Amino acid sequence: MTTQSLTGGCQCGAVRYNVTQPVEQVMHCHCSLCRRTHGALFASAGLVKVDAFTLVSGEAELVDFESTPGTHRQFCRVCGCQLFTRVDNWPDEFFINLGSLDAGQSPGHAPDKERHIFWESRVGWYDPGDNLPKHTGYGEG
Numbered sequence: 001m002t003t004q005s006l007t008g009g010c011q012c013g014a015v016r017y018n019v020t021q022p023v024e025q026v027m028h029c030h031c032s033l034c035r036r037t038h039g040a041l042f043a044s045a046g047l048v049k050v051d052a053f054t055l056v057s058g059e060a061e062l063v064d065f066e067s068t069p070g071t072h073r074q075f076c077r078v079c080g081c082q083l084f085t086r087v088d089n090w091p092d093e094f095f096i097n098l099g100s101l102d103a104g105q106s107p108g109h110a111p112d113k114e115r116h117i118f119w120e121s122r123v124g125w126y127d128p129g130d131n132l133p134k135h136t137g138y139g140e141g
């Protein structure tokens with residue numbers, strides 16, 4: 001795989017970031033917390049290494065919301081875009097929200113590293129209709 005650099009940011013442009021590696025895993029999360037905080041039926045996030053990530057701008061605009069103890073959702077206080085989720089027990093990696101990548105760019109993950117999680121919590125009236133693995137909770141790995 002060629003080296004890929006990911007770039008992204010919030011809707012208003014205050015927060016900008018880049019990642020020097022492809023995302024390791026993609027998870028489409030259907031849990032009730034993601035649904036409410038994103039205002040979306042599910043949230044698509046990618047796991048990245050802290051070492052590969054640079055916050056280019058907007059540190060002062062990032063607000064931290066602790067949605068459950070130890071889980072911090074970070075959003076832009078100007079435009080409300082949710083960008084990152086950090087878990088206290090995971091010091092080396094965290095989630096970026098994949099809708100914040102520029103121009104719909106691919107996170108560059110391996111095809112077998114994408115899955116639905118918390119599938120049991122999904123809304124009953126919408127089915128993504130794909131063939132990705134669908135896990136209860138986080139599933140294995």
Ligand SMILES: [Zn+2]
Pocket residue numbers: 010011012013014015076077078079080081
């Ligand atoms: Zn913003």
Ligand SMILES: [Zn+2]
Pocket residue numbers: 029030031032033034035043118
């Ligand atoms: Zn979730």
